Amino acid sequence: MKGYLRKDGRKGIRNVIVVAYLVECAHHVARQIVSEFKGQEVHLIGFSGCAPNDYAHKMMENLCTHPNVGAVLLMSLGCENFNRHGLEKYISETGRPVEKLVIQECGGTFTSVEKGKEIISGFISELKNVDKVDFKLTDLMVGTICGGSDATSGFTANPSIGKAFDKLVAQGAICMFEEPGELMGCEHLMAERAENETVGKELVACIKKADKYYKKMGHDSFSAGNAVGGLTTIEEKSLGSYSKSGSLPIKALIKPGEIPTESGLYFMDVVPDGEALWGFPNINDNTEIVEMIASGCQIILFSTGRGSVVGSAISPVIKVCGNPKTYQNLSGDMDINSGKIITEGTSLDALGDEIVALIKNVINGEKTKSEQLGHQEFGLGYKYFEYGKKNCNL
Incomplete structure (x- = not known):
């Protein structure tokens, strides 16, 4: 590469x-x-x-x-x-x-x-x-988000990304996931995987901060489209979102713009610190993508069930589609068909390998579907973070 x-x-x-x-x-x-x-x-x-x-x-x-x-x-x-x-x-x-x-x-x-x-x-x-x-996997940083999730996302696309994360970190890459507003109820599962007790406490406090922030705004991260797609509660959506992180220890909590330097799995806190000042923590999927790019990600893995066509400026976006019907309908926008778990009995491990193989091809210059179509979406708004202060005080 x-x-x-x-x-x-x-x-x-x-x-x-x-x-x-x-x-x-x-x-x-x-x-x-x-x-x-x-x-x-x-x-x-x-x-x-x-x-x-x-x-x-x-x-x-x-x-x-x-x-x-x-x-x-x-x-x-x-x-x-x-x-x-x-x-x-x-x-x-x-x-x-x-x-x-x-x-x-x-x-x-x-x-x-x-x-x-x-x-x-x-x-x-x-x-x-x-x-x-020469570019090696030890030079790579990859982020992941959900967008347009449905009932298939949590057992197809998201866990296949988790498998890819496990494989990438094992080869020296840096991987990060985020979306505190879509991890409600998973904070203790995350804390159990924390590399140390301090990180575990920070993770729990981060999700509690997100819950408080969304309640102040009067809306959480559960959309009408999620419900139409078969998701029933924010807890169900959270468990599916959590599966993107794989199974390895969580090395640290970072904030947007903080750039990890050691191989491992990181969690990004995208919810502003302090009182709710700026509205919703992330107004669209691309603001989340931008924050992971600002923390160094050269590639973004985008999990979707209902379908999303966005890409991003600066870093290529790989679409991992969890619903085989969506993949068929939007095949010109999707890169990976994780719905093969449903239609063909493909294993999560095999899909993880497929994602890693595509990442290597993208590093070597192969354009993702969103790149081919000219997608360069970008979003950046006002926020406030206390950098250098990792404990989310409520």
Whole structure:
């Protein structure tokens, strides 16, 4: 397998150019630039808020210096609160080509788009000269989420991902799962698998924090679509979601943007600390994907039963479909048919091997279905985390 070596020692499996808007007012110009490079590895990301937010700044720093990113164009209106100079400096120190355009200083929309197109064309030429290096599973970080779950997810797609996680960690990879709001009632099962007592207590407190947060918002993570798909309670959904984590010890609890360095299984707490300030912890599946990418994941495994067609900017998304009927109906969007457990009696171990084999192919350049279709969804909002403080005090 081959990848791209970065200055910090991490390796990417893609060499993406990122166009990042730093306020909603710069979104249109950034999108116009990206649209000129359809079919090429030019991805749009951004933060729409004008008010400063430490979490969002940390996310943008990590995303713009992700190992899958080769170069960055920052798009600023000019009067937003985002620290564009600090972000540009941070990116530059990682050795990546980076440019900044300020629309108010660049003559407006048309001239900014034309200048941006010129910069991106230069990046494309420059990145053609980047050599590839050997990439091993010890260089890999993989995250997983659920989306559009149904009654099949918990005994087909999710546990097959769990098997893949066990196999990947055994070969030196880093794997992470999250979704505290979809693990209600599983906190003690997680604590039993914690690498030590401290981690166990943190895991329990994390799920209790999620429960409190969702109650404050007046809604949990159980959707109408889950019910139509045959799930009956949040507890049933949680047990299915939990099976994505496999069977190995949970090494640590991390928060979005914290980057693990040792092989093992990690749990990400995506529910904000403190009082409920920003609304629902994750407004859509892609915000969860973005947080795992910000923590270093080069690939995301997306489990779905009812079907989801989203991909992501920066890191490839592999769709693992649990329902054979959904797989047949959405075969152009699904990568793995875990529904074969139902229709063909395929074992979980065999599906775990199939997922690992596809991951290796994706590392070597094979495009996932979402990549082939041009999916580059992205979501980032306001949050607050007390970084460096792992105990979730209620």
